Amino acid sequence: MFDAIIVGGGVIGLSLAYELAGGGWRVRVVERGQPGREASWAGAGILPPAGRNPSTDAYHELARLSDELYPVWSAQLREQTGIDNGFRRCGGMYLARNDAAAAELHRSADEWRQRGVAAEPLDGRAAAEREPALRGDALRAAYWLPEEAQLRNPRHLKALAAGCALRGVEICAGISVEGFVVHQGRVREVITSAGAMQSAQVCATTGPWTKALLARLDVELAVHPVRGQMVLLSSPRPCLRSVINEGKRYLVPRPDGRVLVGSTEEEAGFDKRTTAEAIAGLLAFAVGLAPALGELSIEQCWAGLRPGTRDNLPYLGRLPGLENAFVAAGHFRGGLHLSPATAVVMARLMRGDSPGLDLTPFRVDRG
Ligand SMILES: Cc1cc2nc3c(=O)[nH]c(=O)nc-3n(C[C@H](O)[C@H](O)[C@H](O)COP(=O)(O)OP(=O)(O)OC[C@H]3O[C@@H](n4cnc5c(N)ncnc54)[C@H](O)[C@@H]3O)c2cc1C
DSSP: OEEEEEEOOSHHHHHHHHHHHHTTOOEEEEESSSTTOSHHHHSOOEEOOOOSSOOSOHHHHHHHHHHHHHHHHHHHHHHHHSOOOOOBOOOEEEEEOSHHHHHHHHHHHHHHHHHTOOOEEEOHHHHHHHSTTSOGGGOSEEEEETTOEEOOHHHHHHHHHHHHHHTTOEEEETOOEEEEEEETTEEEEEEETTEEEOEEEEEEOOGGGHHHHHHTTTOOOOEEEEEEEEEEEEOSSOOOOSEEEETTEEEEEOTTSOEEEEOOOBOOTTOOOOOHHHHHHHHHHHHHHOGGGGGSEEEEEEEEEEEEETTSOOEEEEOTTOTTEEEEEOOGGGHHHHHHHHHHHHHHHHTTSOOSSOOGGGOGGGO
């Protein structure tokens, strides 16, 4: 008998399993594919700084906790597993190339200041000095955020899976959870493609598939897939240093010369195809900002499914009417960033402790 079964081995499920097992729990992760191959693999790994100032905004507090935990988890995983997840504060530049976008960016800068995020305004020349590959002449506004960080998420997932294994977590890959047996307000059995399993507690961390899974427990959850397409460019040497953000699109340079170009936000159901139009749009964005990127080779294109919700907030908590069943899903564009904090607060809840943060805005019955 396990203390907990975690359904879904993405970044949220693996982080939660790692945290629970670190506290001595016997944990099993049930993943229908290979762990960490869905959105958690497909993401860009941008970790925007939440800022130093405490606030009453629950999402912001979750992000602040993650900012504290990332350096600690990264060092700990590196020490335990020998895998470097590539966490580093490379800084981020935020750009606007028209007046409406510039006005929006100045509003974001006001918010950064209130939250204690270091943000330095740049003119076109200063932006191009910091990032010589950028076309500074086209800019209407720019800010430099020195504390922005990035993560090599595929490496982080490998480190988490290895860290879980070292802590005794059993990861069952290629097994799908298909239903539950409930008796007197408790999940008694988890029904899988490999038979029934028992555990004291269960948590669904199934990303955009959570709605279908929890329907089997008569719980309605508004999580839906939002497709994001990505292009990976490669170059023999680095041509950018920091993350470059413009609206919802970005360039993420890796130290090995690769540059990720993302992303789209599309309502395409569970269709993970890449499309000519979206990829052409991303390439035009990249080359328009930094013409030298036009010389790079296209290494790979892919799409992932973000777990979207109506209010862009995740669902974190106990399922209504069930003593021992929980959910942590719906992190939309921020699941990589929020994963360590999500793991810590969910583990506290599952142990019966206070989560330490106000989780009211994330409650399951909010619709
Ligand atoms: C293009 C793109 C760019 C992104 N960029 C960033 C970024 O820069 N920064 C950031 O913080 N976030 C980013 N994100 C968002 C982030 O990737 C997600 O929020 C996060 O990965 C969600 O993690 P998850 O574990 O909830 O879901 P997933 O990674 O989707 O994992 C869910 C797992 O559950 C499994 N599963 C589903 N149903 C079952 C079942 N019935 N039985 C067993 N297993 C099941 C699935 O196979 C899957 O492995 C990005 C996402 C995309 C797509």
